[in-house]
Every structure is written in structure tokens, then in C-alpha cells.
Amino acid sequence: PVSEQSPHQTYFSAEPLDRLSVKRPDSDWIRTRQQDPGTVYLLFHKLSPMIREGDSGGTGPADSRLCRFTYGELKELLERPGSQLVFLGVERSLPPCPTADPQKPPDPAPRAWFALGSDLDQSELLQLSKEPNKCCFPKNPHRDLLRLGEEEAGLVSHSRSVLAWHSRYSFCSTCGGRSRVEEAGHKRSCENTACISHQGVHNTCYPRVDPVVIMLVLHPDQSQCLLGRKKVFPSGMFSCLAGFIEPGECVEAAVRREVQEESGVLVDRVWYVCSQPWPMPSSLMIGCLAVAVTTEISVDQDEIEEAKWFTRQQVIDSLIGGSGAAFMVPPRQTIAHQLLRHWTGLSSNL
Amino acid sequence: PVSEQSPHQTYFSAEPLDRLSVKRPDSDWIRTRQQDPGTVYLLFHKLSPMIREGDSGGTGPADSRLCRFTYGELKELLERPGSQLVFLGVERSLPPCPTADPQKPPDPAPRAWFALGSDLDQSELLQLSKEPNKCCFPKNPHRDLLRLGEEEAGLVSHSRSVLAWHSRYSFCSTCGGRSRVEEAGHKRSCENTACISHQGVHNTCYPRVDPVVIMLVLHPDQSQCLLGRKKVFPSGMFSCLAGFIEPGECVEAAVRREVQEESGVLVDRVWYVCSQPWPMPSSLMIGCLAVAVTTEISVDQDEIEEAKWFTRQQVIDSLIGGSGAAFMVPPRQTIAHQLLRHWTGLSSNL
Ligand SMILES: Nc1ncnc2c1ncn2[C@@H]1O[C@H](COP(=O)(O)O)[C@@H](O)[C@H]1O
Ligand SMILES: Nc1ncnc2c1ncn2[C@@H]1O[C@H](COP(=O)(O)O)[C@@H](O)[C@H]1O
Ligand SMILES: [Mg+2]
Ligand SMILES: [Mg+2]
Ligand SMILES: [Mg+2]
Ligand SMILES: [Mg+2]
Ligand SMILES: [Mg+2]
Ligand SMILES: [Mg+2]
Ligand SMILES: [Zn+2]
Ligand SMILES: [Zn+2]
Numbered sequence: 001p002v003s004e005q006s007p008h009q010t011y012f013s014a015e016p017l018d019r020l021s022v023k024r025p026d027s028d029w030i031r032t033r034q035q036d037p038g039t040v041y042l043l044f045h046k047l048s049p050m051i052r053e054g055d056s057g058g059t060g061p062a063d064s065r066l067c068r069f070t071y072g073e074l075k076e077l078l079e080r081p082g083s084q085l086v087f088l089g090v091e092r093s094l095p096p097c098p099t100a101d102p103q104k105p106p107d108p109a110p111r112a113w114f115a116l117g118s119d120l121d122q123s124e125l126l127q128l129s130k131e132p133n134k135c136c137f138p139k140n141p142h143r144d145l146l147r148l149g150e151e152e153a154g155l156v157s158h159s160r161s162v163l164a165w166h167s168r169y170s171f172c173s174t175c176g177g178r179s180r181v182e183e184a185g186h187k188r189s190c191e192n193t194a195c196i197s198h199q200g201v202h203n204t205c206y207p208r209v210d211p212v213v214i215m216l217v218l219h220p221d222q223s224q225c226l227l228g229r230k231k232v233f234p235s236g237m238f239s240c241l242a243g244f245i246e247p248g249e250c251v252e253a254a255v256r257r258e259v260q261e262e263s264g265v266l267v268d269r270v271w272y273v274c275s276q277p278w279p280m281p282s283s284l285m286i287g288c289l290a291v292a293v294t295t296e297i298s299v300d301q302d303e304i305e306e307a308k309w310f311t312r313q314q315v316i317d318s319l320i321g322g323s324g325a326a327f328m329v330p331p332r333q334t335i336a337h338q339l340l341r342h343w344t345g346l347s348s349n350l
Numbered sequence: 351p352v353s354e355q356s357p358h359q360t361y362f363s364a365e366p367l368d369r370l371s372v373k374r375p376d377s378d379w380i381r382t383r384q385q386d387p388g389t390v391y392l393l394f395h396k397l398s399p400m401i402r403e404g405d406s407g408g409t410g411p412a413d414s415r416l417c418r419f420t421y422g423e424l425k426e427l428l429e430r431p432g433s434q435l436v437f438l439g440v441e442r443s444l445p446p447c448p449t450a451d452p453q454k455p456p457d458p459a460p461r462a463w464f465a466l467g468s469d470l471d472q473s474e475l476l477q478l479s480k481e482p483n484k485c486c487f488p489k490n491p492h493r494d495l496l497r498l499g500e501e502e503a504g505l506v507s508h509s510r511s512v513l514a515w516h517s518r519y520s521f522c523s524t525c526g527g528r529s530r531v532e533e534a535g536h537k538r539s540c541e542n543t544a545c546i547s548h549q550g551v552h553n554t555c556y557p558r559v560d561p562v563v564i565m566l567v568l569h570p571d572q573s574q575c576l577l578g579r580k581k582v583f584p585s586g587m588f589s590c591l592a593g594f595i596e597p598g599e600c601v602e603a604a605v606r607r608e609v610q611e612e613s614g615v616l617v618d619r620v621w622y623v624c625s626q627p628w629p630m631p632s633s634l635m636i637g638c639l640a641v642a643v644t645t646e647i648s649v650d651q652d653e654i655e656e657a658k659w660f661t662r663q664q665v666i667d668s669l670i671g672g673s674g675a676a677f678m679v680p681p682r683q684t685i686a687h688q689l690l691r692h693w694t695g696l697s698s699n700l
Contacts, residue, residue, distance in 0.1 A: 019596070021611060158598030168553075172526075174518050176522075176527065250359075250360060252624075257371075277599055
């Protein structure tokens with residue numbers, strides 16, 4: 001397998017920063033970086049980042065940009081109750097240049113980035129920006145967070161998942177007591193010193209990531225694929241089946257179970273293709289191809305409105321986006337779209 | 351990729367039952383199956399299953415067997431406080447036999463399986479067995495749960511992960527209130543009707559599964575691999591590096607970050623090989639091969655005691671288990687062992 005080409009990078013998975021997790025417990029270091037005038041802050045209202053909309057009116061490849069703030073601009077907000085700080089990492093240092101002047105002073109500490117979540121009024125937060133009229137907190141994450149550049153999408157996926165965890169996990173699930181933030185926003189510990197969560201290391205203290213399988217199921221003769229639609233999808237759109245991995249399952253077993261539950265189709269072989277973090281609120285999408293051994297469809301009406309076999313040509317037509325296409329594919333930023341492209345052999349335009 | 355061979359099945363990942371998740375919310379159906387004389391119960395003291403040790407003295411391939419109970423035997427225990435019931439599924443029905451006698455009555459409902467966790471005294475629970483002297487609740491899960499047959503290991507991985515979740519998540523992490531068990535042991539809902547967890551669907555209500563990357567890092571020339579040891583390992587043992595996937599990361603990014611954190615080695619290409627549920631308490635191990643682009647090692651002393659490059663021949667010698675082997679491999683039931691075998695091309699003896 002080591003000779004194959006690496007699969008495409010997915011939207012939300014860029015890692016422009018070094019997370020430098022080793023520094024998270026060092027509160028002195030964190031505080032110093034926090035107050036550095038070069039440090040960059042991203043500002044969130046609840047789980048929505050402040051963005052500046054592009055001038056293209058929402059059609060360009062990256063028509064929203066994250067607003068950036070300095071420590072000076074957020075100093076007061078940082079002290080307010082309801083503010084949640086997350087250390088995102090530092091900019092990756094370039095490898096030292098061999099022809100560099102040895103007399104030159106060493107590089108300063110790399111620039112640090114933080115996310116700051118606040119539950120104050122949006123209008124109050126917008127006033128912190130230099131261009132409050134051009135900025136906003138987008139309302140529909142499934143649509144609006146797909147308009148960022150690759151690197152900013154990576155920062156949002158990290159920030160949003162961790163902020164969502166703080167918003168839903170501020171009590172200790174083991175004893176019901178309040179928990180306190182530690183490790184620069186990446187850990188919560190129970191404030192009840194008698195709580196058994198203090199004995200040993202437990203997942204209750206760490207941000208949750210929910211693994212999900214998402215799979216393009218191929219017909220036994222591999223000429224067609226199985227797609228489904230949920231009631232909430234835009235009209236005409238079909239996508240890959242998907243579902244949460246359950247305790248005690250491997251990836252392949254979860255693919256087989258979810259496909260059978262949602263469509264009645266039995267699957268045999270399964271191949272991993274690529275993965276994607278999905279920060280709504282904190283999933284890890286594990287993208288697979290799977291080959292069916294039966295073809296009769298019987299949908300789980302609770303979850304899926306309709307499931308159908310589509311030919312390879314129908315998928316190609318839909319990816320190319322002609323008006324006569326049999327159905328609408330999900331947006332290119334989704335791993336479902338990338339799985340469809342992967343199967344048809346159309347190169348990614350991500 | 352669809353022409354490659356499917357990777358090996360890993361220990362703990364067998365799915366002998368149909369989980370039949372659609373029936374979990376149907377409490378009448380669950381109660382009926384629960385009371386059926388044919389239904390099988392597995393009994394756990396806290397997170398440890400009652401097993402009957404084999405007569406081979408712990409060296410055979412499956413020298414422990416899970417003890418099985420009927421409804422009649424556990425009826426009273428089921429009513430006791432501190433008892434936790436988990437519906438595991440039903441036996442998979444065989445496809446109908448074409449030559450079957452049409453006069454024959456239809457098959458009875460397939461046999462259902464449940465796990466029952468209790469925190470009563472071990473001795474009291476052992477008295478429920480017909481052979482209390484031959485049964486026990488093993489003490490060291492990392493060792494003792496590796497002695498089951500494939501199918502029983504799959505049942506234990508499902509049961510133990512869900513029971514571990516109940517034991518640590520009996521309070522609502524959103525408001526700190528108590529939560530109540532629903533969906534035959536696969537959901538918990540907050541008892542506080544004013545809690546915001548009742549608006550929408552949230553992961554706070556569902557069992558947690560923690561995705562982990564575990565990777566065999568190959569030398570840039572692919573002639574050697576990088577293995578590390580933790581202080582807690584048995585002396586001489588080396589294994590693959592591994593770590594929790596963080597929020598906002600794809601699998602490949604997590605592999606690169608954890609390898610750099612733990613060994614200082616930089617990794618470029620990453621390939622998925624296979625996955626394994628690991629019920630200590632509820633991880634999903636995602637097994638990868640990765641190719642390094644640097645070779646100098648600098649270990650994270652907090653986590654890793656030593657990391658080293660080993661040649662392919664050294665790995666083969668260790669897998670074959672000669673006395674002159676350079677190091678000891680982890681047991682065959684671990685995905686680390688399977689990754690080593692996969693790389694050397696030695697077929698699995700799982
Ligand atoms: N971690 C989770 N987060 C949200 N919903 C979950 C989770 N685990 C299981 N579910 C349930 O799974 C349903 C979605 O089905 P699926 O994505 O096909 O597994 C949700 O409506 C929930 O009932
Ligand atoms: N879900 C989790 N469960 C347990 N430990 C975690 C989790 N997430 C992060 N950690 C931390 O990760 C450490 C183990 O490192 P690693 O497995 O290399 O990521 C633990 O000692 C914890 O500090
Ligand atoms: Mg689904
Ligand atoms: Mg599901
Ligand atoms: Mg489903
Ligand atoms: Mg580790
Ligand atoms: Mg880690
Ligand atoms: Mg680590
Ligand atoms: Zn607690
Ligand atoms: Zn609650």
C-alpha cells in the first residue's frame with residue numbers, strides 16, 4: 001500500500017498551526033503568549049466565528065475571512081465571565097536557512113493563536129472590530145462555515161469543536177459537580193476534590209470527538225452507487241449514507257451496520273478513503289468505499305426519505321453540474337462529495 | 351482500491367449479533383425479549399465479565415469462556431439498584447433454506463442477548479453461577495480480556511464500553527442533574543426537564559467512543575520501523591506509537607502530530623490499514639502505516655521511555671518469537687501486533 005498516492009486533503013482538516021500541546025499545562029508560558037502584541041485572537045459568539053464577508057457576494061472560493069484581534073483589543077473581554085479561551089497553537093517555524101547570517105539574533109518566539117468564545121450580545125462584540133458594519137457572526141454553520149479558505153477552515157474546526165465541548169460539558173458527568181477549565185482550554189477537571197474522576201486518567205476530562213462512518217456503497221457490479229436523502233436536504237440532493245460508530249465496533253463493522261439499518265443493503269468489503277473533522281459539533285468523518293452484496297433497498301423511514309442506485313455517468317453529470325443532472329451532489333467541502341469524485345476518478349477541485 | 355484484499359479482522363471487533371438498534375426504543379419488545387427463557391445474559395461485576403477459566407491453564411487460544419445466564423437466574427438481580435442492563439442484539443438469522451418444509455412453523459424470534467452490570471459483592475454474584483468455584487471476575491482487563499474467543503471478545507467490547515460509559519456519565523454534563531437510562535442501555539437523558547439538552551440531538555446523551563490513531567512509522571527508506579516503550583510496558587516490549595485524535599483533526603493530521611510529539615520524527619504519507627475497538631474503556635484504534643521524512647529521535651519523556659528504529663528482520667525475529675529477538679512484540683490480540691505483521695508480510699495467526 002505504501003506506493004499509492006496520498007488521498008486529497010479535506011475541508012476543515014488543514015492544520016496551519018503547530019498545536020504545541022506540550023505547552024498547554026504551562027500557564028505562565030500561556031499567559032505570556034496571550035499578552036504578546038503579536039498574538040492573534042479569533043472571536044466567537046457562542047459557536048460562531050466573527051467573519052468579514054468578501055465583496056464577491058458569496059460566490060468566490062473563499063469569500064469570508066476570519067476577523068483577527070490583538071490582546072489589546074480583547075483585554076477587557078478576556079476578563080468577563082462567560083469568556084472561554086482556547087490555545088490553538090503557534091505558527092510553524094520555517095526550517096533554519098543555511099545561508100542565514102550567524103550574527104543575526106535568533107528568531108523571536110513564533111506567533112501564537114487563540115480562540116476566544118463569548119456569550120455577550122453580538123452587537124457588543126461587533127463593536128470590538130474596526131469595521132463593525134462589514135463583519136458578522138454567521139447564523140447557519142452548515143452553510144456559512146463552508147465559505148472560508150482552507151487554513152481558516154482548519155482553525156475553525158479546532159476552535160468550534162472545543163468551544164462546543166465547553167458549552168455542553170461544564171459539569172462533571174461522574175458526580176454532577178462543576179468543572180474547571182485547565183490546559184489552556186483543552187481539559188476540564190471536577191472542582192469536587194472527593195470526585196473519583198481525580199483517580200487515574202479519564203475521558204470525562206477531555207474534549208469529545210465522535211467518530212462517524214460515511215460510505216459510498218457500490219453495486220455488486222460496481223457500475224452504480226447507493227445514495228440517500230434525508231428530509232432536511234435541499235430538494236434534489238442525494239448523499240452518502242453515514243452514521244455514528246458505536247461502542248465496540250471497528251470501522252468496517254459500523255459501515256456494514258449503518259448501511260443495513262438505513263437502506264437494507266448488505267455490504268461485504270470496505271475500504272478507507274480519507275477522513276474529515278466536522279465541527280458540528282465535533283465529529284470525525286471516516287470516509288469509505290464499500291461493496292454491496294445485495295441490491296434491494298428498504299429504507300429506514302425515520303432517518304432516510306429515499307435511497308436509490310445511481311449510475312457512474314449520473315454521478316459524473318451531477319459532479320460536472322449540468323442542468324440535466326439526475327440529482328444534486330453535496331457541496332465540494334463535504335467528504336461525501338470527495339468520495340463521489342474519488343469513485344468516478346474526477347480529480348478534486350477542492 | 352476496490353480490488354485489494356480486505357484487511358484482517360482484529361480482536362474485539364467481531365459482531366456475532368445483529369445489534370437491532372431500531373428495537374432499542376421499543377420498551378415493550380425489550381421487556382418481552384428480556385423475559386424469554388431462551389435469552390442469554392452476560393454478567394459483569396462493574397466492568398469485569400464473569401468467566402469460566404479453561405482447563406489448559408491459560409495458554410490455549412481461547413482459554414476463558416463467558417458465563418451465560420437465563421432470565422430466571424437473574425430475575426432478582428435485575429430488580430436491584432445498581433444493576434445496569436444493556437441490550438446487545440439478537441443472533442443473526444440464517445438465510446431461509448430453499449428446501450425447507452413449507453408446513454413447518456416459521457422460525458421463533460431470534461435469541462436475544464443482554465449484558466447485566468452489577469456493583470454488588472463479587473462473592474454474591476458468583477453464587478448465581480452453577481459452578482461458583484470455576485468462575486471468576488478477572489482483575490486485569492489488559493491481560494485477562496485477551497483470552498476469550500473472537501466472538502466472545504466482540505460481545506465484551508460492546509458490553510464493557512457501554513457499561514463504562516454508564517459508570518462515568520450518570521450525571522448530565524450540561525446542567526449537572528441526574529440522567530436516566532433509555533433505549534435499552536444505549537442512551538441517557540437528563541431528568542431535569544428544563545435542561546437545554548432536551549432541545550435538539552446532542553452527543554451528551556450517547557455513549558462516548560474515543561478515536562485513537564496507532565501507527566507503524568517506517569523509515570524514509572522503508573527498511574526500518576519506529577517503535578517506542580512506555581514505562582508501564584513489560585521489560586523488553588516495544589510497540590507502535592499512538593494517541594487520541596483531537597477535535598478538528600483528520601486521521602492523517604493526528605498521526606503526524608502524535609508521532610512528532612512522542613518521537614520528534616516528522617511524517618509525510620499516511621495509510622489506513624485496519625481498526626479495532628478497545629474497550630478500556632471505549633477507544634476506537636485506527637491503525638495506520640506512515641512514512642517518516644526525518645530519522646532523528648527525541649522522545650517526549652512524559653509518555654515514552656525510549657523509542658528506536660528496528661530493522662524488518664528484527665521485527666520478523668520478534669514476531670516469530672525466537673530467544674535471540676531484539677525486543678518483545680505486543681500480544682497478537684493488539685492492533686499494534688497486526689500492524690507489525692502487516693508490514694513484514696507475515697500472515698496473521700489471529
Ligand atoms: N454521538 C452522537 N451524537 C448525536 N447523535 C447520536 C450520537 N450517537 C448516536 N446518535 C443517534 O444517532 C442518530 C443519527 O443516526 P446515525 O448518524 O445514522 O447514526 C441521532 O439522531 C441520534 O439518535
Ligand atoms: N479521551 C481521552 N481519554 C484519556 N486521555 C486523554 C483523552 N484525550 C486526551 N487524553 C490525554 O492524552 C494522554 C495520553 O496521550 P496520547 O494517547 O498520546 O494522546 C492522557 O494521559 C491524557 O492526558
Ligand atoms: Mg445516518
Ligand atoms: Mg447510528
Ligand atoms: Mg443511521
Ligand atoms: Mg501516546
Ligand atoms: Mg495526545
Ligand atoms: Mg501522545
Ligand atoms: Zn466530579
Ligand atoms: Zn441536564
